[in-house]
Amino acid sequence: MIVIKLLIFIIKAGYKKFGLKSGFMEKVSNKILEKIDNNGITKREAYFLAENSDLATLKKLIKLANSLRIHNKGKVVTFSKNVFIPLTNICRNRCKYCGFRRDLSSPEAKILSPEEVLKIANLGQTSGCIEALFTFGEKADSYPEVRSFLMQLGYENMIDYLHELCKRVIESTGLLPHSNPGVLSKAELKKLKDVNASMGLMLETTGEVEAHEFSPGKHPAARLDTIKSAGELKIPFTTGLLIGIGETFKDRVDSLFAIKELDQKYGHIQEIIIQNFKPKPNTPMENWPEPSVEEMAKTVALARLILPVKNIQVPPNLAYDAIETFLLAGANDLGGISPITKDYINPEAGWPIIFELEKRINKLGFQLKERLPIFSEYIKKDFVSFRLKDKIFSKILEVEKNSILFM
Numbered sequence: 310m311i312v313i314k315l316l317i318f319i320i321k322a323g324y325k326k327f328g329l330k331s332g333f334m335e336k337v338s339n340k341i342l343e344k345i346d347n348n349g350i351t352k353r354e355a356y357f358l359a360e361n362s363d364l365a366t367l368k369k370l371i372k373l374a375n376s377l378r379i380h381n382k383g384k385v386v387t388f389s390k391n392v393f394i395p396l397t398n399i400c401r402n403r404c405k406y407c408g409f410r411r412d413l414s415s416p417e418a419k420i421l422s423p424e425e426v427l428k429i430a431n432l433g434q435t436s437g438c439i440e441a442l443f444t445f446g447e448k449a450d451s452y453p454e455v456r457s458f459l460m461q462l463g464y465e466n467m468i469d470y471l472h473e474l475c476k477r478v479i480e481s482t483g484l485l486p487h488s489n490p491g492v493l494s495k496a497e498l499k500k501l502k503d504v505n506a507s508m509g510l511m512l513e514t515t516g517e518v519e520a521h522e523f524s525p526g527k528h529p530a531a532r533l534d535t536i537k538s539a540g541e542l543k544i545p546f547t548t549g550l551l552i553g554i555g556e557t558f559k560d561r562v563d564s565l566f567a568i569k570e571l572d573q574k575y576g577h578i579q580e581i582i583i584q585n586f587k588p589k590p591n592t593p594m595e596n597w598p599e600p601s602v603e604e605m606a607k608t609v610a611l612a613r614l615i616l617p618v619k620n621i622q623v624p625p626n627l628a629y630d631a632i633e634t635f636l637l638a639g640a641n642d643l644g645g646i647s648p649i650t651k652d653y654i655n656p657e658a659g660w661p662i663i664f665e666l667e668k669r670i671n672k673l674g675f676q677l678k679e680r681l682p683i684f685s686e687y688i689k690k691d692f693v694s695f696r697l698k699d700k701i702f703s704k705i706l707e708v709e710k711n712s713i714l715f716m
């Protein structure tokens with residue numbers, strides 16, 4: 310290890326000072342890639358690979374990521390059939406790429422009523438969905454108008470309202486909630502664990518980016534703190550990176566290591582999403598370029614090399630044309646796919662038809678398999694809420710039955 314570190318240092322210094330040829334860089338990359346195991350590469354090695362992958366190295370990196378993925382995850386590609394419940398589009402943040410948020414004064418600002426939520430959830434159940442995905446603007450109740458609206462419904466705040474809605478959805482449909490309400494306190498997470506099979510919060514990036522200038526909730530420390538609290542509470546947790554919002558490759562490596570460090574401590578990160586930025590009309594970043602397929606593939610491969618045994622997700626509706634490339638770069642999960650509701654955060658990106666997706670995946674020699682919003686490795690004591698235990702076991706049987714129909 311020390312020898313490799315020293316070698317990297319000397320080569321990097323030499324490259325900067327004397328312009329050493331790329332052949333030397335390739336040799337160092339090869340050295341790093343040759344010795345990888347399930348502990349993953351070190352941060353210094355990841356920086357090196359992130360900064361120095363020419364096409365030949367990138368190809369090797371991807372090949373290795375794919376074999377690591379096959380070694381740890383087999384040839385199965387998982388997804389969760391979900392119904393998307395956009396509980397509110399009111400948000401305290403103003404991310405410069407967001408097309409979902411609405412100002413309070415907008416006629417499109419909305420908080421779904423319990424009747425609306427149950428109507429969507431029922432539709433989800435009859436369409437064979439397993440997961441009720443609650444998405445949010447963050448801390449909408451920091452606005453007094455929202456607070457008084459919730460008071461009229463009989464709730465003190467958004468988290469109490471969400472808890473009640475999750476409870477009703479579980480009782481009346483049997484769907485398993487997965488909520489993404491943004492930054493939360495430990496007490497709020499504890500309350501929500503009771504009614505959620507798993508929860509999520511995108512870290513997005515540990516870098517300070519202009520896109521988050523007016524988004525206090527996107528401060529990396531606040532988000533890492535929520536992910537840490539979820540770990541202390543043993544909540545199966547989904548997080549990930551948003552690629553192409555002004556962060557550097559070093560930021561991406563730092564973000565992946567920040568996630569890895571929390572997972573090593575608490576073991577609760579069930580998957581890491583590598584999501585590509587998509588510009589939205591009428592936002593400050595509408596003309597911002599999307600990340601290239603190479604950039605995405607390199608990030609997916611680095612994620613696999615840094616976190617060899619974890620589930621790595623790419624969202625199929627945002628990366629439809631390049632799905633094969635990203636799966637071959639080490640991804641093993643496609644996240645939620647909804648047969649009935651659109652992706653309200655990315656409404657321009659339609660969901661793929663599951664059977665068509667399956668055909669493409671089969672051509673790679675992989676198999677598509679439905680999963681629950683809680684990954685199977687987390688269906689164990691302490692990670693599963695007592696209220697959801699029986700429901701989760703009955704859903705396992707349902708998914709197995711669907712898989713037989715599916716084949």
Ligand code: SF4
Pocket residue numbers: 400401402403404407408409410445446447524526
């Ligand atoms: S991306 Fe999320 S946190 Fe940011 S403004 Fe939109 S809804 Fe709010």
